[in-house]
Amino acid sequence: MHLRKAARVILVGAPGVGKGTQSERLLQRFPQLAAISSGDLLRSNVKNRTPLGIKVESTMKAGGLVPDDLILRLIQNELSQRGWLHTKPNFLTLCSSDLHQPDMSSDDDAFISSAHLVQPQPKADPSASFLLDGFPRTARQAENLDNLLPINLAVSLHTPVDVILERISGRWVHEPSGRVYNTGFNAPKVPGLDDITGEPLVRRADDQEEVYRERFRKFEETSRPLLDHYANKGVLWEVSGMCSDDITPKLFAEFEKRFC
Ligand code: ADP
DSSP states (O other), X not given: OOOSSOOEEEEXXXXXXXXXXXXXXXXXXXXXXXXXXXXXXXXXXXHTTOHHHHHHHHHHHTTOOOOHHHHHHHHHHHHHHTTOEEEEEOGGGGGOSOOSOOOTTSOHHHHHHHHHHEEEEEOOSGGGEEEEESOOOSHHHHHHHHHHSOOSEEEEEEOOHHHHHHHHHTEEEETTTTEEEETTTBOOSSTTBOTTTOOBOBOOGGXXXXXXXXXXXXXXXXXXXXXXXXXXXXXXXXXXXXXXHHHHHHHHHHHHHHHO
């Protein structure tokens, strides 16, 4: 299906709600969409030992949030590299020698000064359509992103917490490969063993009910101001369903209505 307007979308939903499944289906249905994941970008910087990667490594290992200026720099760099930001100099840049696209190898001070001096403009072309995963995570990040490239649809995905918990309680993983099974609808051929290697399957530590409930509580707490931010901008759309297959057709219909 062809997009006629640029779709700049974020998906927000509790852990286990199926954001990954919906992203994959959207990318298949709308090939002009590209997915950008803040977690993947950060991991690749850590792996490649970039200055930013070295800076954020310990925070990520501890499960904390990376500081806003760093994550914003990363996203801005990614959007610029894809050619989706028109950076127009504002009056301040006319007397600055520092007129360049931010670059991951430049040091922080150079980045911060150039970020303040340029006024990026969104590209209306539908080929500049994307789905952001993991960013923005807080209302402050959302405000910063709006100054860079305003989101025009924030999708909030809902599934009752007990339904998610039931789904998670049936989940088993083969750790070396990342293959995931579910005793409810995608059971391994031999209970407890990986189909390909025959090795044992394990439960993920964060799939335990108590651990999950805590992650859910944290998500609710931080996502509320984020969703309020988008509601105030008039771009929030909420969708509920008991499973991914309930949600997908509603999501497709909304995309078609808005962007096709
Ligand atoms: P998870 O959903 O398990 O947190 P992600 O792949 O989205 O995994 O992120 C991995 C880590 O990267 C996070 O724990 C956090 O340290 C960092 N991170 C990702 N996105 C952001 C963000 N928007 N703001 C701050 N830190 C982030």
